[in-house]
Amino acid sequence: MNEGKPAMSLSQADWSERLVFGIARVDAQHKQLFDLAATFEGSGDQIRVMKTLASLANYVRIHLIEEELLLERCGYPKLAEHKELHKHFKTLLQQLLAEANGMTLDQIAERVHYLINGWFYNHIMIADLDYVPLVKEHPEHQLLE
């Protein structure tokens, strides 16, 4: 029934202007992840795909750390909840990294698409969107150092 595919079905979409919050650093990082995910479509070789997967996981890690720091500085009241969502996403990515060696390139591309164009897209549109008004009240925190 499940055949190793994610059980939950989410709406999936490519990056679009709808995802732009007007918070430059966050917007750039979100877009960068979609750009990187898009490179999995089409042909490639296993070594290159594994390397790209590792950099995707690394970019995700950096984005989540920076976003959490930003939210902490702005005093976002739902930070603990938001961190749990990030933790879940990191677990999904780690699972993929662990399983990718035994998967075909198409299967990897499909999982990456689910994670970024599905899970991450929905996270931006729902959970991230929720912090936008608060972060915009704190322009001094928007450029993290």
Ligand SMILES: [Fe+2]
């Ligand atoms: Fe987030």
Ligand SMILES: [Fe+2]
């Ligand atoms: Fe985010």
